[in-house]
Amino acid sequence: MKITLSNITAYKKWLNKENKPLSLAAKDLAAHAAEINKDVRSFIAIDPDVITNRALSLEKQTKRGSLWGVPVALKDNICIKGGLTTCGSRILEGFRPPYNATVATKLQAAGALLMGRANMDEFAFGSSCETSCYGPTRNPRDLSRIPGGSSGGSCAAVAAAQVVAALGSDTGGSVRQPASLCGVVGLKPTYGRVSRFGLVAFASSLDQIGPVTTNVEDCARMLEVISGHDAKDSTSVDINVPEYTASLERDIKDVTIGIPKEYFTCGISKDVSRRVQEAIKALKGLGAKIVDVSLPHTKYAVSCYYIIAPAEASSNLARYEGVHYGRRSAHAEDLIEMYIASRNEGFGAEAKRRILLGTYALSSGYYDAYYLKAQKVRTKIADDFRAVFTACDCILTPTSPTTAFKIGERIDDPLKMYLSDIFTIPANLAGLPAISVPCGEDKSGLPVGLQFMAGPFKEEMLIRVAHAYERSR
Amino acid sequence: MNANNINNNPISTDVVKYVAELSRLSLDEKDTITFQHQLARILEYIAQLNEVDTDSTPPTTHVLPTMKDVFREDVPGGSLSQKEALDAAPDSVRGFFRVPRVI
Numbered sequence: 001m002k003i004t005l006s007n008i009t010a011y012k013k014w015l016n017k018e019n020k021p022l023s024l025a026a027k028d029l030a031a032h033a034a035e036i037n038k039d040v041r042s043f044i045a046i047d048p049d050v051i052t053n054r055a056l057s058l059e060k061q062t063k064r065g066s067l068w069g070v071p072v073a074l075k076d077n078i079c080i081k082g083g084l085t086t087c088g089s090r091i092l093e094g095f096r097p098p099y100n101a102t103v104a105t106k107l108q109a110a111g112a113l114l115m116g117r118a119n120m121d122e123f124a125f126g127s128s129c130e131t132s133c134y135g136p137t138r139n140p141r142d143l144s145r146i147p148g149g150s151s152g153g154s155c156a157a158v159a160a161a162q163v164v165a166a167l168g169s170d171t172g173g174s175v176r177q178p179a180s181l182c183g184v185v186g187l188k189p190t191y192g193r194v195s196r197f198g199l200v201a202f203a204s205s206l207d208q209i210g211p212v213t214t215n216v217e218d219c220a221r222m223l224e225v226i227s228g229h230d231a232k233d234s235t236s237v238d239i240n241v242p243e244y245t246a247s248l249e250r251d252i253k254d255v256t257i258g259i260p261k262e263y264f265t266c267g268i269s270k271d272v273s274r275r276v277q278e279a280i281k282a283l284k285g286l287g288a289k290i291v292d293v294s295l296p297h298t299k300y301a302v303s304c305y306y307i308i309a310p311a312e313a314s315s316n317l318a319r320y321e322g323v324h325y326g327r328r329s330a331h332a333e334d335l336i337e338m339y340i341a342s343r344n345e346g347f348g349a350e351a352k353r354r355i356l357l358g359t360y361a362l363s364s365g366y367y368d369a370y371y372l373k374a375q376k377v378r379t380k381i382a383d384d385f386r387a388v389f390t391a392c393d394c395i396l397t398p399t400s401p402t403t404a405f406k407i408g409e410r411i412d413d414p415l416k417m418y419l420s421d422i423f424t425i426p427a428n429l430a431g432l433p434a435i436s437v438p439c440g441e442d443k444s445g446l447p448v449g450l451q452f453m454a455g456p457f458k459e460e461m462l463i464r465v466a467h468a469y470e471r472s473r
Numbered sequence: 474m475n476a477n478n479i480n481n482n483p484i485s486t487d488v489v490k491y492v493a494e495l496s497r498l499s500l501d502e503k504d505t506i507t508f509q510h511q512l513a514r515i516l517e518y519i520a521q522l523n524e525v526d527t528d529s530t531p532p533t534t535h536v537l538p539t540m541k542d543v544f545r546e547d548v549p550g551g552s553l554s555q556k557e558a559l560d561a562a563p564d565s566v567r568g569f570f571r572v573p574r575v576i
Contacts, residue, residue, distance in 0.1 A: 095561055096560070096561060097561075098553055098557040098558070098560065098561065099553075190537075191536045191537060192536075192537065192540065205533075205536050206536075231545065234543040235536075235540065237539070237540070297525065299521075300521065300522060300524075300525055302518075303518060303519040303521055303522050304522065306515060306519060307519060307522075314496065318497075321497070322563055323562065323563070323570050323572055324561070324562055324570060325561035325562060325563075326561075326563070327563070328563035328564065332573055333573065333574070334573050334574050334575065334576075335572050335573050335574065335575045336497075337573070338572065338573050339497045340497050340498065340499050343496075343497050343498055344498055344499055347498070352498055352500075352504075352508070353508060353511060353512070355496045355498065356489065356492050356493060356496060356498070356508060356512060357512060357515065359492050359495050359496045360484070360488070360492045360512070363492065363495060370519075372532055373522050373527065374522065375532035375533045375534075376525075376527035376530045376531070376532045376533075377522055377525050377527060377530075378532070378533040379527075379530050379531060379532060379533045380525060380527065380530055382533065414511050414514075414515060415511075415514050415515055415518055418515070430536075431536035431537045456537050456539070
């Protein structure tokens, strides 16, 4: 059995050639994904019966959408009605949401075959996929290494060709950083571009759902399907969704790309720097104008983020108390004891750390010094971007300062782990769209990622530039 | 502490315990010390925000300046049934969430 999962077009050609009902092909797809999963562990579970049943209902669709039959993985924090959704956390053990996330409904309406839950850092708290209560996912390029996080399962599943595409969520780089480390394409849309209804909340002023694919064309296709206003998410913006695939064929001769010097200072590995410099040369060769720009508050982004994100997370996670859904401790005499025991048993160390940090930053006497200060610095960071986008159309940076590190290497050093996201966090703080595309490998053959950022709702610019670059390689 | 400046004194184990209590978590001695060390290091790093002059900078209240409060007509629509709303609960009885004794 040879299955082609290299991209949407190639997969569809394979499916056509197979000339059999999708429900039968689905059995092969499930078996194929399960086989690879023994090593990579990108999926928390693969249930062939559920997949076959979903394929059977897709067979009944009279109008075949742009993703008809395409196998897609969803991060374990995206709700599917009646299916398990646990955020990689013990506290949501056994939780079956009574509704669909809007993105899940949209994908199914477009014909996507949902293959199951991709592993993730617990509640998306992490950059390595190691904090999942199900254990770590491994990088398909080197099984001793992390796939990045928190959408490590989504990116590893695409990189390992278990699925053609996936959805992740990106709060501080959780789609782009693992995409970079696994050698695939990952996009974080503008805040408000994609509905978060049915996405389990981590930090509500930062979270966005984004696609993971093997190439930029598929990224555009996925984005077209999941974007758009949704009355169920009051932060989703009511503006037209462009035909993103139409930007693919445009050249970049009239595009100005800014290179912010703050992203090329210490902490970035030699190989990453070399690959990114080569990419800059390639883009120049394609006719783009390259200019130096400055984002002076970049160095404060991680500090700013690690106040705002944990503060919002501690508030969002207050709802897990063993009453309405999820896990309840059996070791409690009264209500308060039950809350405490359920949370103690249900949350892992990183979740507890962020709850403590966030509660501290919001607590009486510390609020002004931490939370308010961080929101002011956040304004400064966003102002930097606004100023720079008067001089250029997009910004180019590395996605991650290093390539994939070893499993276990940073797990005992939270601050070092947090600094893994230094280049991806600013786009979340400013609400901007950003994409990571592969740009070669380091000495050990591990993928390096290139990041483009653009102004609000300029995803077309990202797709155009990233596609032109991808094609030139 | 000065309310407008990030504290440069390291977080104490007592504060860690107090914050845990506010968060409805309870930590044993070993965890308290581990978290105290880790949080102290993180907060020490975060103190760099003091370098930024924000005296005339407003805090971010909306992620993008174009965003505003959203209103809709108050029209009743569909919702979850009582059974659906209770299905995921660890314990329920006669249409209610059941919890251990409160007092």
